[in-house]
Amino acid sequence: MQEQLWGFDMFLMDIAYNGEHYHGWQVQPNLPTVQGTLCAALEKLLLQPVMISGCSRTDAGVHARQFICRLETEKPIGIPMDRFLKAANHLLPNDIVIKSIDICPEGFHPRFDVKYKEYCYEIRDGMVFDPFLRGLIWQLPYRLDADLMQTAAECLVGKHDFSAFCAADACEDRVRTIYSLSVKRVDDRVIVSVAGDGFLYNMVRIIVGTLVDVSTGRFSKNDVSEMLDSADRTRSGRTAPPDGLYLNRVVY
Amino acid sequence: MQEQLWGFDMFLMDIAYNGEHYHGWQVQPNLPTVQGTLCAALEKLLLQPVMISGCSRTDAGVHARQFICRLETEKPIGIPMDRFLKAANHLLPNDIVIKSIDICPEGFHPRFDVKYKEYCYEIRDGMVFDPFLRGLIWQLPYRLDADLMQTAAECLVGKHDFSAFCAADACEDRVRTIYSLSVKRVDDRVIVSVAGDGFLYNMVRIIVGTLVDVSTGRFSKNDVSEMLDSADRTRSGRTAPPDGLYLNRVVY
Numbered sequence: 001m002q003e004q005l006w007g008f009d010m011f012l013m014d015i016a017y018n019g020e021h022y023h024g025w026q027v028q029p030n031l032p033t034v035q036g037t038l039c040a041a042l043e044k045l046l047l048q049p050v051m052i053s054g055c056s057r058t059d060a061g062v063h064a065r066q067f068i069c070r071l072e073t074e075k076p077i078g079i080p081m082d083r084f085l086k087a088a089n090h091l092l093p094n095d096i097v098i099k100s101i102d103i104c105p106e107g108f109h110p111r112f113d114v115k116y117k118e119y120c121y122e123i124r125d126g127m128v129f130d131p132f133l134r135g136l137i138w139q140l141p142y143r144l145d146a147d148l149m150q151t152a153a154e155c156l157v158g159k160h161d162f163s164a165f166c167a168a169d170a171c172e173d174r175v176r177t178i179y180s181l182s183v184k185r186v187d188d189r190v191i192v193s194v195a196g197d198g199f200l201y202n203m204v205r206i207i208v209g210t211l212v213d214v215s216t217g218r219f220s221k222n223d224v225s226e227m228l229d230s231a232d233r234t235r236s237g238r239t240a241p242p243d244g245l246y247l248n249r250v251v252y
Numbered sequence: 253m254q255e256q257l258w259g260f261d262m263f264l265m266d267i268a269y270n271g272e273h274y275h276g277w278q279v280q281p282n283l284p285t286v287q288g289t290l291c292a293a294l295e296k297l298l299l300q301p302v303m304i305s306g307c308s309r310t311d312a313g314v315h316a317r318q319f320i321c322r323l324e325t326e327k328p329i330g331i332p333m334d335r336f337l338k339a340a341n342h343l344l345p346n347d348i349v350i351k352s353i354d355i356c357p358e359g360f361h362p363r364f365d366v367k368y369k370e371y372c373y374e375i376r377d378g379m380v381f382d383p384f385l386r387g388l389i390w391q392l393p394y395r396l397d398a399d400l401m402q403t404a405a406e407c408l409v410g411k412h413d414f415s416a417f418c419a420a421d422a423c424e425d426r427v428r429t430i431y432s433l434s435v436k437r438v439d440d441r442v443i444v445s446v447a448g449d450g451f452l453y454n455m456v457r458i459i460v461g462t463l464v465d466v467s468t469g470r471f472s473k474n475d476v477s478e479m480l481d482s483a484d485r486t487r488s489g490r491t492a493p494p495d496g497l498y499l500n501r502v503v504y
Contacts, residue, residue, distance in 0.1 A: 139346060
């Protein structure tokens with residue numbers, strides 16, 4: 001185990017990050033991104049160019065509790081795993097952490113080989129905002145009805161064209177399968193968990209925004225099923241802010 | 253209750269804030285501060301100049317779970333309490349929250365009338381950093397000995413000259429009384445709680461840094477008592493970062 005990484009040049013890393021201060025995962029010129037920050041830290045550590053491919057593209061402000069990415073180096077690296085983790089995490093800012101690293105199986109791609117992904121959206125509906133959850137949760141100053149939101153969400157489970165629940169500039173093929181969608185209350189939080197084979201641009205955030213609109217009475221639960229059938233984004237609800245969104249799990 | 257604020261011009265507010273993005277409590281030119289942000293929001297709400305005096309001066313990056321401040325307005329205000337809270341919190345960024353407001357008793361000063369204050373310093377010593385606690389806790393990559401820290405801390409309780417435990421530019425009179433100081437482990441956290449009649453500049457952070465230095469073996473517990481007697485800042489330990497420090501309670 002100790003010497004596991006020695007002499008290889010392709011690795012899988014399981015990382016977690018607080019996306020509040022990043023313009024999303026993917027490298028963008030002159031903007032702080034998770035991929036860019038990770039690359040810079042690992043190039044400083046390994047003293048060679050590296051390439052990192054992620055399992056997903058998260059938007060600005062979105063978080064990840066599990067995010068799998070592949071690290072490719074030009075030359076084999078010669079650092080034992082525990083020392084790699086310690087040194088790399090020391091070089092990273094404390095809102096990005098590498099939880100583990102292992103050798104990458106041949107031919108494995110962290111994005112194309114995903115079976116399903118699980119996102120979690122967290123809302124806090126206490127009357128007084130919690131300042132220590134800034135950037136980490138969507139805080140609403142009115143009480144939500146989690147049971148009603150759950151009922152309204154049920155029609156979204158299954159294989160559907162999710163055109164009504166994605167941003168205008170999402171990709172062409174808008175058919176996705178949602179395996180499960182649950183809305184649960186835990187004290188003053190409402191947690192929306194959704195697992196699916198893939199998610200369109202802003203899809204989880206528009207679903208959550210629409211369910212909140214159901215709770216406030218703007219839409220009925222039947223409206224949600226009609227929105228889905230209409231494939232018309234103008235009929236669905238608002239886009240929830242990125243703060244509450246977590247990529248929770250990636251399954252291969 | 254509903255109309256409680258009507259016609260008065262001097263109020264006490266209990267607020268909480270996440271200090272990560274602020275240069276401390278006190279107004280400074282061209283820098284975001286909690287006092288400045290609060291002033292701006294309330295002047296926007298009340299459409300008149302306001303003056304705000306706080307119970308303490310917290311440094312850049314330090315947090316408050318309870319912070320009492322006095323609000324003075326030029327003209328009496330005419331908003332019921334619940335509407336004031338809702339509107340003011342709506343105008344504030346979500347890392348500052350007003351928890352309550354009431355009429356200020358005559359002659360009361362939030363700073364000079366303090367009986368004692370309680371600070372809490374939170375350290376996390378899990379091996380893998382938690383990216384969602386960025387700015388909210390001091391994360392150390394090695395295990396601390398909370399019992400040893402507690403033993404070393406005991407000599408600090410009581411009335412002492414704390415010159416060895418304050419920044420060089422602290423005020424002249426450096427005698428303070430610490431009523432209690434406890435170091436407790438809760439899972440992967442070590443919580444240092446300290447109550448006293450007043451605290452010098454950086455005092456809690458230097459105490460905590462020194463106790464961590466005792467845990468790592470840099471100092472013995474006897475060294476701490478010698479430091480205190482020496483009244484010499486160069487003999488005590490490092491200054492813990494602001495991230496883990498919370499003003500927890502103010503008692504009048």
